[in-house]
Amino acid sequence: MEGDRKRLVQVVVNILNNAAKYTRDGGHIAIKTELTEAQVIIEVSDDGIGMAADLVTRVFDLFAQAERTSDRSSGGLGLGLALVKSLVELHGGAVTCSSDGVGKGSTFRVCLPRLKDNQQPGDRGIAETDPRICADSLRILIVDDNMDAAAMLAMLLEALGHQVLVEHGPHRALQRARESRPQVCLLDIGLPEMDGNELARRLHDMPETRDAVLIAVTGYGQQNDRESALAAGFDHLLVKPVDTQKLVAILAGIGTMASGTKS
Known part of the structure; x- marks a missing residue:
């Protein structure tokens, strides 16, 4: 294989x-x-x-x-x-x-x-065998007050080769974003003190994260939830439990665009 x-x-x-x-x-x-x-x-x-x-x-x-x-x-x-x-x-x-x-x-x-009889395994990893999985390493900030859910998501993204930062509170997340300039922010909507929509607005207003791709992660996927997220500046919305294949496809597209920008 x-x-x-x-x-x-x-x-x-x-x-x-x-x-x-x-x-x-x-x-x-x-x-x-x-x-x-x-x-x-x-x-x-x-x-x-x-x-x-x-x-x-x-x-x-x-x-x-x-x-x-x-x-x-x-x-x-x-x-x-x-x-x-x-x-x-x-x-x-x-x-x-x-x-x-x-x-x-x-x-x-x-x-x-299993590979077919006429196929030979190469030296490629996941990222090259399936373009949906991980084209390039991205700097990703996860913000979720559920520590276990954040840890699970971070483990998966790190296993796929991404650089992952995790914060559990919105104010600390803003500070971390200024310092690390993430390319992607995965934000839980139901955060304490400041919800994910307000956090997204503030990230968009910061020069360090103005161009970051914002992905909302929420337990609610009704039309009004989607409209609120888009109005707040989110580029994508994923409903919990997160569809791994969909998230990986989104990140692969971002990685491809980032590579094109570098070149």
């Missing part, structure tokens, strides 16, 4: 770390690969604590592991598995999870597209 080696290693490591976290001392973890005509399959199974059926359907979602780990000191909110899902899908693949129930272990299965 062809893909970004570092990101695929990250996928496997995150799944293995998850298996190790939820398998008791003396337990077992197995990893195997399988080839079909169309796919390369990586499977990681363990005989650890397992999952109830309702968690299996949500395990790759942000916050999904909170209930699962409420009584475990290791804790965690599933950021690693959410990142796994995003990276696998960006490679054109899919990841699934299965478990026979609590105390009966879990199995994670990653399916990635």
Whole structure:
């Protein structure tokens, strides 16, 4: 197959770390690969604590592991598995999870597209194999008072090669923007003290970020929400949970334009 080696290693490591976290001392973890005509399959199974059926359907979602780990000191909110899902899908693949129930272990299965017999893998990474993914590194400022959501988004964008800054308050974000001059700002609308629309207006008024691309991230996607965001100066609006493919496509377009400007 062809893909970004570092990101695929990250996928496997995150799944293995998850298996190790939820398998008791003396337990077992197995990893195997399988080839079909169309796919390369990586499977990681363990005989650890397992999952109830309702968690299996949500395990790759942000916050999904909170209930699962409420009584475990290791804790965690599933950021690693959410990142796994995003990276696998960006490679054109899919990841699934299965478990026979609590105390009966879990199995994670990653399916990635296999090169055809007449194709040879090159030395290109994700960015070159799929123009939607990441054309050029961008300087991106994320502003979200939800620390876990901001961390998840930052992990994904950093994994794709971008330079990411994170702030949780609007006033600190304005100061950071003056200092770092981000090319892209991803702003949550529901911020404390100053909402994302007002923050967007102030960023547009600052010479350091006047030309930055502003992307609104909101839990509401009604027409009036979109109109308010556009009136505030946002270039794009994404509804939570953020569609990773759509965000990556937007950033790829910005990266291409930035490269053209440089040249």
